[in-house]
Amino acid sequence: MLPLQGIVVIAVEQAVAAPFCSSRLADAGAHVIKIERPEGDFARGYDAAAKGQSSYFVWLNRGKDSVVIDLATKEGRQSLEELIASADVLLQNLKPGSMDKLGFALERLRKDYPSLVTCTISGYGDDGPYAHRKAYDLLIQAESGLCSITGGPEGASRVGMSIVDVATGATAHAAILEALIGRGRTGKGADIRISMFDVMADWCTVPLLNAEDGKPPQRMGLAHPSVAPYGVFRSKDGKDVLISIQSEREWKTLCAKVLGQPDLPGDPRLANNVERVKNRSLTDKTVADSFARLTRDELLTKLADADIAFAEVNTMEDLSRHPHLRRIEVDTPNGKVSYPAPAAIVVGEQRTYGAVPGIGDHHELPKRLSKAQPVRKSS
Secondary structure: OOOOOOOEEEEEOOOOHHHHHHHHHHHOOOEEEEEEOOOOOHHHHOOOOEOOEOHHHHHHOOOEEEEEOOOOOHHHHHHHHHHHHOOOEEEEOOOOOHHHHOOOOHHHHHHHOOOOEEEEEEOOOOOOOOOOOOOOHHHHHHHOOHHHHOEEOOEEOOOOOOHHHHHHHHHHHHHHHHHHHHHHHHOOOEEEEEEHHHHHHHHOHHHHHHHHOOOOOOOOOOEOOOOOOEEEEEOOOOOEEEEEOOOHHHHHHHHHHOOOOOOHHHOHHHOOHHHHHHOHHHHHHHHHHHHOOOOHHHHHHHHHHOOOEEEEOOOHHHHHOOOOOOEEEEOOOOOOEEEEOOOOOOOOOOOOOOOOOOOOOOOOOOOOOOOOOOOOOOO
């Protein structure tokens, strides 16, 4: 039996953040009913990389029922009300204020359904000058300052995947699970509000505190602002290898076993991390010159034998062939699609993953859902 079996989730969702959350709930056995507009979640049209279907949609909507409801109609709103009445969780990330205008104000829902866990995802939260702004991943990357610390000296950059959406979805997932545990003890639901901006501000705590201390982080590409050597160096045959030296012991080992210069730590300009960072150009040139004399295979062998932390700077093509890449296979309307497996492994449990639905595949609305019954607090 999966841990969330019997939990019913109504997901009035679109794009990435909320679907990321609800897909993980579905993986754990929850019955997730995805409410789509007649034209479908707009993420269905993001690309056609997964057998002619959106890679985003195929990744984030496995194991869900798709129910088309036109919330602009009285009948549609009544249908949603009936679903909510039998649900354990209501998750939504529509434009701020949309659910209120449709008659689904959270205050009313909490009163009518006290055991319901509601989770609302927005761009900037309920209050403040930006509360009613639309918000998408890259917009929040920029607004939160994340772009300013990403990229190289030549300019700011976006993180190369939807990090804000994924971080927000993961935060929502954790908060919903906490609320369900709490409901099991008290019988009471919860009203969870998560803003994408808050999530990214939280994740940017370290660079923010450094900036407020007068040391704003500098964009350094694949280098570390406070550790050296920690960055990318090129082998004789043109392969990029990233190394990380975290202690003086590791620095001495690198010098002796990889660079072939055991006396190097005696140079006062390279004697400790503070000096190596201060003299970064010398540090990096010293390592780069040694690496350039070795082929990729020779270099990786030496680094591995010396137990130095390293990684190759891989492409997506390299990831596709990576020996550690675990995959799952899911059914979609256009056939099976294989992609990376969820990270969590539960020992002794073999997970299976539900199919990706077509628009409105589950057009027959359930009249009454079998939802999990919260444990009431004993008197």
